[in-house]
Amino acid sequence: MPELPEVETIARGLAKRVTGDVIESVWLGSKPEPLKSPARQIAATLENSRISGVRRMGKHIVIDLSQSWTASRKLRGKSSHKSSFKGDSHSTRAQWIVHLGMTGSILVCAPDAKVEKHTHLIAKLASGRELRFVDPRRFGRLSVSRNGDFEAGGFEPLDIDREEFVALFRGRKTPIKSALLNQKLLRGVGNIYADEALFRAGIRPRRQAASLTRERLERLYRSVQEVLKEAIALGGSSISDYVDADGDEGFFQLQHRVYGREGEACLVCKTPVKRVVIAGRSSHYCPRCQK
């Protein structure tokens, strides 16, 4: 389940492998697609575009696209005044936005590689390779922004400053766990890292957000950043079948202190880890260490 550290890892891997390549053609599966933009618009935006970079925003992968000069000519005809700007690709900036949902993955592979079940999009690259979007559970979403102005919602957890972070929870009656998962507040924190950050901060997931003191929230701020940074350094958490763009697994799952450890001894005090359901999400915590 890709959250911020996994998406960061994937985006970095993709950036390394496909930056500079050109998407020559796009195939979209015929079934109802997990798309947010119309299929025609996605294909039209991607085709003949050069990948100028890949980055992460929250849990979204943003693939920056620029129309190459030759592609412009091919599309618009040689008389098009649009393509006569001085070789500056910035004016045809667009974005391909990928949300992996639960089970989505982006693969870079050879064209003769077996097409996996649940492949929804294949982009043929000028280098001869293919970029494929596979998502069995179809919670992932593809979209495009034609003018490159995609906005992902709340604050980046690793960029937000302490005061902004504290202010996020002011007056919120919702459980702190739910607030951490709310992408309109913070973008990129998911179930695993919310539980892990709350454990490190010594806060129970059900605690009403507004009831936390400034000191508690400052500790949570440090915990969120710490856990995300450590996870990124280890390539994310490989739960179920997550692998990065190179097919490598992450190792942060070995560092989980509460997530997925229901009934096991707390690593600090040996009390069995509890699991409760908050907002439909399983939440793990130590009843002794977290108040």
Added chain:
DNA sequence: ACTATTTCCTGGATGC
């Protein structure tokens, strides 16, 4: 304006 609940989807695990 908020908050809580339901829905989408499929593979893997569990139960009888």
Added chain:
DNA sequence: TGCATCCAGGAAATAG
């Protein structure tokens, strides 16, 4: 062994 049922999760939609 086989079939049914449950569960996981992010975020949009819906309900309160």
